[in-house]
Amino acid sequence: xxxxxxxxxxxxxxxxxxxxxxxxxxxxxxxxxxxxxxxxxxxxxxxxxxxxxxxxxxxxxxxxxxxxxxxxxxxxxxxxxxxxxxxxxxxxxxxxxxxxxxxxxxxxxxxxxxxxxxxxxxxxxxxxxxxxxxxxxxxxxxxxxxxxxxxxxxxxxxxxxxxxxxxxxxxxxxxxxxxxxxxxxxxxxxxxxxxxxxxxxxxxxxxxxxxxxxxxxxxxxxxxxxxxxxxxxxxxxxxxxxxxxxxxxxxxxxxxxxxxxxxxxxxxxxxxxxxxxxxxxxxxxxxxxxxxxxxxxxxxxxxxxxxxxxxxxxxxxxxxxxxxxxxxxxxxxxxxxxxxxxxxxxxxxxxxxxxxxxxxxxxxxxxxxxxxxxxxxxxxxxxxxxxxxxxxxxxxxxxxxxxxxxxxxxxxxxxxxxxxxxxxxxxxxxxxxxxxxxxxxxxxxxxxxxxxxxxxxxxxxxxxxxxxxxxxxxxxxxxxx
Numbered sequence: 001x002x003x004x005x006x007x008x009x010x011x012x013x014x015x016x017x018x019x020x021x022x023x024x025x026x027x028x029x030x031x032x033x034x035x036x037x038x039x040x041x042x043x044x045x046x047x048x049x050x051x052x053x054x055x056x057x058x059x060x061x062x063x064x065x066x067x068x069x070x071x072x073x074x075x076x077x078x079x080x081x082x083x084x085x086x087x088x089x090x091x092x093x094x095x096x097x098x099x100x101x102x103x104x105x106x107x108x109x110x111x112x113x114x115x116x117x118x119x120x121x122x123x124x125x126x127x128x129x130x131x132x133x134x135x136x137x138x139x140x141x142x143x144x145x146x147x148x149x150x151x152x153x154x155x156x157x158x159x160x161x162x163x164x165x166x167x168x169x170x171x172x173x174x175x176x177x178x179x180x181x182x183x184x185x186x187x188x189x190x191x192x193x194x195x196x197x198x199x200x201x202x203x204x205x206x207x208x209x210x211x212x213x214x215x216x217x218x219x220x221x222x223x224x225x226x227x228x229x230x231x232x233x234x235x236x237x238x239x240x241x242x243x244x245x246x247x248x249x250x251x252x253x254x255x256x257x258x259x260x261x262x263x264x265x266x267x268x269x270x271x272x273x274x275x276x277x278x279x280x281x282x283x284x285x286x287x288x289x290x291x292x293x294x295x296x297x298x299x300x301x302x303x304x305x306x307x308x309x310x311x312x313x314x315x316x317x318x319x320x321x322x323x324x325x326x327x328x329x330x331x332x333x334x335x336x337x338x339x340x341x342x343x344x345x346x347x348x349x350x351x352x353x354x355x356x357x358x359x360x361x362x363x364x365x366x367x368x369x370x371x372x373x374x375x376x377x378x379x380x381x382x383x384x385x386x387x388x389x390x391x392x393x394x395x396x397x398x399x400x401x402x403x404x405x406x407x408x409x410x411x412x413x414x415x416x417x418x419x420x421x422x423x424x425x426x427x428x429x430x431x432x433x434x435x436x437x438x439x440x441x442x443x444x445x446x447x448x449x450x451x452x453x454x455x456x457x458x459x460x461x462x463x464x465x466x467x468x469x470x471x472x473x474x475x476x477x478x479x480x481x
Contacts, residue, residue: 014073014074014075017070017073017419017423018104019104020066020070020415021063021070021105021108022105022107022111023108023415024062024066024108024415024416024419025104025109025112025154025155025158026108026109026111026112026115027108027411027412028056028059028060028063028108028112028154028412029112029113029150029151031056031408032056032060032150032151032153033112033113033147033150033151034052034136034405035049035052035053035056036049036142036147037120037136037137038052038137040137040140041136041137041140052405058409058413059409059412059413060157062380062412062413062416062417062420063105063154063412064154064157064158065416066416066419066420066423067101067104067105067161067162068162068165069419069424070101070423071162072165072166072423073423073426073430074097074100089168090168091167091168093166094163094167095163097162098160098162098166099159101158101162102155102158105154105155105158106155108154109151109154109155113147116136116147117142119136120136120142121138122142287346287371288342288345288371288372289342290338290339290341290342291339291342291345293335293338294336294338294339294340294379295339297334297335297338297339298332298335298336298339298471300331300335301330301333301334301335302328302471302475304324304327304331305329305475306477307324308324328475329387332383332386332475333383333384336379336382336383336386336471337376337379338379339379340376340378340380341372341376341379342371342375343375343378343379343463343467344367344375344378345367345368345375347367347459347463348364348366348367348368348371348456348459349364350364350459351363351367351456351459352364359451359455360455362448362449363453366432366452369432370432373431374424374425374428374460377420377421377424378421378460378464380417380420380421382464384413384414384417385468385472386468386472386475387472388410388414389468389469389472389476390472390475436449
């Protein structure tokens, strides 16, 4: 009920994105039903429907990717302060996002079933003078359980992907315990020897930090004793501080640890969350580590295509050479997706190089901050565009010989890819809304912010455009000779 209310009360832009998910789900569901119709129409060769079913994996993955991107940008299911008090914690919001995605994809699957039955003539006769009766098996009964199973693939996969990606995570870093245990299969060495049975005695582990602090203080006093109160060795008790640092105690002296009653490992518990403790500084952003692996995967995919064969892979019947070519294309596409964030980060770094001004600095830092969020959809778009360009180049013009289902599949994949990229851009804009508001309060002109956005788009186009054309030419070169 809550998912239905959030769906009904959403903004028009949010509703448009959900309708795009429903349309993509409907197109993918119709392709799956078209595969079932082809299998019904050719009962003498049931194995020929398997390659068609395998081709449906590409639009299925594109639809699930779009559904995940739309779920990330849904403002109704975003965690906000005070929602946990009314029972809407992170787990409940994740469930609401998954249910909302399931509703959108189920609507698309239902529309696909209605369109499929209408084109088969099961509702009011054959439309379009029976033009679609050939590949939809109009004269044969439709197995309803098989059709429902195929239609349930998109909602189930999309719902599971959204639930897995938006599952609650602990934002605090994992606590690293500084205690080391000896005995009984543990690693490390204890600071002092223990008697037999002391390991399991009640309270032994709790008193260990206090004993460590007391021993550190004794060590510091012993180090200060021979040198006198004035520090005759010229270091004013630095040896004691070094011993405290080596034992894991704070450098500022053992008295601090003794007054707190805990060691360095128990320091986070002294200031629980929400008790006025200072927030830890954010971790510095590092460059995405997938660029070298992505380049290597793209090179491996192009090499597989070069050594695979000289024939263009057919869209239905897959000979052995075509399977190798498709494997090379898959490796190339995966490499582009893997290298997308690194290339975006590199583009931002190049944009702010050579004494940049405020405009280039703002655009470059924005690209570096959004490298992971924008880079992967850009890599997917680059892979899809290069594959379409290579197929068009190999067919010597527009693909007029492709059937209606192939055209529908190409439209679904292309539309989902572009919509996912635009949705990722919307998500990036939502994430930097506070930064934009702060810049406007500081007096930054709005024209500079718009110019920075245009500069980011132009830089990405300059980098990824030639890359797409180069990958497509290299992919089509072995098959064209």
